[in-house]
Amino acid sequence: MRVSVFGLGYVGCVSAACLASLGHEVVGVDVNPVKVDLVNDGRAPVVEEGIGELVAEVVRSGALRATADVREAIRDSEVSLVCVGTPSEPNGSLCTTYLERVTEEIGAALAERGGRHTVVFRSTMLPGTCLNLLVPILEKYVGGTAGVDVGVAVNPEFLREGTSVRDFFDPPKTVVGELDPASGDVVAALYEGLPGEVFRVPVPTAEAIKYADNAFHGLKIGFANELGAVCQALGVDSHQVMDVFLADRKLNISPAYLRPGFAFGGSCLPKDLRSLVHAAQRADVSVPILSHVLPSNADHLQRAVELVERTGKRRVGLFGLSFKPGTDDLRESPLVELAERLFGKGYELRIHDANVNVSRLLGANREYIETRLPHLAQLLADSVDEVLEHAEVCLVGTRDPAVLAALPHGDAPVIIDLIHLPDAEARRAEPGYVGLAW
Numbered sequence: 249m250r251v252s253v254f255g256l257g258y259v260g261c262v263s264a265a266c267l268a269s270l271g272h273e274v275v276g277v278d279v280n281p282v283k284v285d286l287v288n289d290g291r292a293p294v295v296e297e298g299i300g301e302l303v304a305e306v307v308r309s310g311a312l313r314a315t316a317d318v319r320e321a322i323r324d325s326e327v328s329l330v331c332v333g334t335p336s337e338p339n340g341s342l343c344t345t346y347l348e349r350v351t352e353e354i355g356a357a358l359a360e361r362g363g364r365h366t367v368v369f370r371s372t373m374l375p376g377t378c379l380n381l382l383v384p385i386l387e388k389y390v391g392g393t394a395g396v397d398v399g400v401a402v403n404p405e406f407l408r409e410g411t412s413v414r415d416f417f418d419p420p421k422t423v424v425g426e427l428d429p430a431s432g433d434v435v436a437a438l439y440e441g442l443p444g445e446v447f448r449v450p451v452p453t454a455e456a457i458k459y460a461d462n463a464f465h466g467l468k469i470g471f472a473n474e475l476g477a478v479c480q481a482l483g484v485d486s487h488q489v490m491d492v493f494l495a496d497r498k499l500n501i502s503p504a505y506l507r508p509g510f511a512f513g514g515s516c517l518p519k520d521l522r523s524l525v526h527a528a529q530r531a532d533v534s535v536p537i538l539s540h541v542l543p544s545n546a547d548h549l550q551r552a553v554e555l556v557e558r559t560g561k562r563r564v565g566l567f568g569l570s571f572k573p574g575t576d577d578l579r580e581s582p583l584v585e586l587a588e589r590l591f592g593k594g595y596e597l598r599i600h601d602a603n604v605n606v607s608r609l610l611g612a613n614r615e616y617i618e619t620r621l622p623h624l625a626q627l628l629a630d631s632v633d634e635v636l637e638h639a640e641v642c643l644v645g646t647r648d649p650a651v652l653a654a655l656p657h658g659d660a661p662v663i664i665d666l667i668h669l670p671d672a673e674a675r676r677a678e679p680g681y682v683g684l685a686w
């Protein structure tokens with residue numbers, strides 16, 4: 249394919265040189281004449297393992313050249329890759345100035361050129377930036393409709409600085425956010441022959457995936473470093489701890505606990521986080537990530553309370569009470585906490601949990617319920633139907649098949665889904681359905 253790459257920084261330079269080596273005919277565009285001249289001299293404007301040799305090779309073979317002339321680049325290409333910078337503004341917001349400028353320039357050049365061309369945004373940008381900000385600019389300058397007259401896609405970059413040339417040829421994944429299938433086909437064709445799974449998703453999903461990845465990477469590093477500092481203060485070999493931690497592919501390095509759902513609870517996680525944070529504080533080790541896990545969890549629970557408040561309705565049903573399926577353990581169950589808050593706010597609450605029967609609760613559980621939710625017995629309903637008959641709003645916190653089968657569709661009662669129900673995707677179109685975080 250004939251490709252123009254806008255922005256010859258880390259991402260653009262590596263993309264341009266690697267695409268050229270895959271057999272595409274590439275022209276790099278940058279507002280900085282020094283970078284343009286460097287590339288035309290066969291030299292890389294960035295320092296990266298292997299990039300110097302690669303740029304020299306593809307420039308020599310004629311597969312890559314550079315220009316500062318947008319019109320010329322657009323005239324000679326069928327797809328543009330936008331790799332301009334999106335730095336932070338002083339207040340932390342995303343600077344989209346370079347993206348807006350380059351989109352105007354590409355749009356103006358396309359208006360003169362005619363014929364279909366696909367604009368692929370590779371820069372990192374917040375969900376909504378492409379469709380709400382850049383597509384209107386492009387349509388205005390092109391004088392046509394995106395997805396019809398001009399292709400648009402978002403193709404975030406997941407390569408690591410330092411090893412990005414190697415990563416390009418063995419990517420962790422390829423994400424194609426497509427406005428229309430034809431635009432997605434163009435991006436997929438660019439990377440044809442490279443290994444790794446290709447995900448074709450809506451444009452805002454592609455934008456968000458990049459943020460999910462980078463937020464998680466930062467979180468992982470911060471977590472490991474905080475845990476290391478606590479271990480060091482407690483005289484424990486942190487690397488040995490993490491060696492064993494990482495060997496657990498069932499619960500640790502796995503998809504476990506990584507789907508948006510309800511708040512966590514139970515008799516272990518809250519207690520153990522509290523005592524670990526307390527031990528760190530006693531040892532004068534600052535652990536801001538670890539010490540904000542429980543507050544984050546409490547805020548998530550509060551989201552459910554606010555969703556109920558927002559309905560303006562008073563008669564509430566709650567399905568599920570124990571802290572996870574198949575147990576009657578109520579200690580630190582987030583659903584008990586939720587019930588308690590709603591009860592405290594005066595909602596008329598009815599609860600059903602097939603595993604919880606007050607007369608059967610023993611020991612610590614019984615004591616827990618008697619101190620934390622003394623009116624539980626009056627709120628508990630024996631049957632699913634009893635709750636459904638009572639409720640204007642139903643909170644669903646269980647996958648109990650009897651509950652799932654009985655949940656009505658439509659606009660009443662309002663269904664507040666706390667756990668991402670198996671049919672959540674279908675229900676999202678229903679007027680009465682509200683997902684907690686989806």
Ligand SMILES: NC(=O)c1ccc[n+]([C@@H]2O[C@H](COP(=O)([O-])OP(=O)(O)OC[C@H]3O[C@@H](n4cnc5c(N)ncnc54)[C@H](O)[C@@H]3O)[C@@H](O)[C@H]2O)c1
Pocket residue numbers: 254255256257258259260277278279280283331332333334335346349350353370371372373405406407408409
């Ligand atoms: N650096 C990375 O490893 C990395 C990884 C993934 C994603 N990203 C994202 O990719 C984007 C680019 O990052 P980078 O590190 O390559 O940035 P960079 O600052 O190194 O390069 C950006 C280039 O764009 C050029 N430019 C600005 N306006 C232009 C215009 N109108 N026309 C042509 N060129 C223009 C600049 O002169 C500069 O050379 C950012 O959104 C970044 O967040 C970066």
